[in-house]
Amino acid sequence: MAEPQIPTVDLSPFFTEDDEDGKNKAMEIITKACSEHGFFQIVNHGVPVDLLQRALELSRVFFEYPSEEKLKSSAPPDAPLPAGYNTQPQQSPDKNEYLLMFPPGSSFNVFPQDPPQFKQVLEDVFSNLTKTAAVVETVVNQCLGLPPNLLKEFNHERSWDFMVALRYFPATESENNGLTQHEDGNCLSFVFQDDTGGLQVLRDGEWIPVIPTKGTLVVNLGDVIQVLSNNTFKSATHRVVRPKGRSRYSFAFFHNLQGDKWIEPLPQFAGNIGKPPIYRGFRYSEYQQLRLRNKTHPPTTPEDEIRITHYKISS
Numbered sequence: 001m002a003e004p005q006i007p008t009v010d011l012s013p014f015f016t017e018d019d020e021d022g023k024n025k026a027m028e029i030i031t032k033a034c035s036e037h038g039f040f041q042i043v044n045h046g047v048p049v050d051l052l053q054r055a056l057e058l059s060r061v062f063f064e065y066p067s068e069e070k071l072k073s074s075a076p077p078d079a080p081l082p083a084g085y086n087t088q089p090q091q092s093p094d095k096n097e098y099l100l101m102f103p104p105g106s107s108f109n110v111f112p113q114d115p116p117q118f119k120q121v122l123e124d125v126f127s128n129l130t131k132t133a134a135v136v137e138t139v140v141n142q143c144l145g146l147p148p149n150l151l152k153e154f155n156h157e158r159s160w161d162f163m164v165a166l167r168y169f170p171a172t173e174s175e176n177n178g179l180t181q182h183e184d185g186n187c188l189s190f191v192f193q194d195d196t197g198g199l200q201v202l203r204d205g206e207w208i209p210v211i212p213t214k215g216t217l218v219v220n221l222g223d224v225i226q227v228l229s230n231n232t233f234k235s236a237t238h239r240v241v242r243p244k245g246r247s248r249y250s251f252a253f254f255h256n257l258q259g260d261k262w263i264e265p266l267p268q269f270a271g272n273i274g275k276p277p278i279y280r281g282f283r284y285s286e287y288q289q290l291r292l293r294n295k296t297h298p299p300t301t302p303e304d305e306i307r308i309t310h311y312k313i314s315s
């Protein structure tokens with residue numbers, strides 16, 4: 001039997017005027033994927049394939065530099081946000097290092113000087129993914145049957161978006177965890193990976209490997225969409241396993257939300273249809289801080305990690 005794959009959607013109909021059939025077909029696949037597990041892949045998404053490939057190549061060059069060189073692009077210890085180069089704390093089960101950036105022009109950003117084209121490529125990838133994310137957000141809005149532009153208007157502030165270039169170290173004989181199983185806290189995430197693979201998504205209790213395909217973007221929904229839609233659309237559970245014998249490179253872009261937004265199930269998915277809300281309301285910044293604490297003060301057991309279930313109303 002062929003390996004099960006997560007569905008791939010052609011986004012080109014959303015970049016033209018009159019392909020209603022194409023749009024409907026794409027929306028059908030996205031609605032099914034989001035209702036079941038929260039994952040799909042996109043092609044013809046507007047981001048040049050060459051640019052994605054170039055970003056992966058340059059990040060490989062950067063991460064292969066010696067530590068002293070990479071540390072030159074770390075934020076100072078007292079910086080308000082940890083932009084630039086970071087390593088996971090020694091005790092972390094996640095064996096990766098990464099470069100974090102906010103939107104181009106953000107005063108928090110710290111970029112490597114070498115390789116020389118890296119900064120420009122990172123900024124171009126960020127700007128392109130910002131545009132693609134806006135398109136996908138509109139499509140998700142429509143798939144949820146919400147009034148036009150509801151998500152766009154609710155989530156209008158782009159300075160909270162961020163992107164990470166990641167390098168995962170080769171697996172050892174005894175363990176291969178790259179990024180522990182999790183859901184993303186934000187709205188929509190976009191991932192592209194090199195040809196090593198390693199991203200896995202949880203579907204019907206089974207880990208499905210996302211087979212890398214050049215130029216394809218993996219999209220996953222985050223907790224914000226799950227809460228707003230009162231579990232109609234799912235926040236995807238995923239993890240990264242490390243390959244043996246080589247490092248793995250990937251990028252993750254987070255279409256985020258302003259911290260002071262109040263999140264609770266929208267009436268369209270709760271009161272208006274006589275359905276009890278599954279979550280109590282909360283301020284997004286509070287949830288972000290609790291999730292950050294999971295990292296800085298790891299709980300002794302994984303079950304004690306703060307996840308979106310923290311806000312679940314017990315029935």
Ligand SMILES: O=C(O)CCC(=O)C(=O)O
Pocket residue numbers: 164166179184191193199238240250251252
């Ligand atoms: O590196 C990847 O493929 C996925 C990264 C990811 O899931 C994350 O950063 O939240």
Ligand SMILES: [Fe+2]
Pocket residue numbers: 182183184189238
């Ligand atoms: Fe993730």
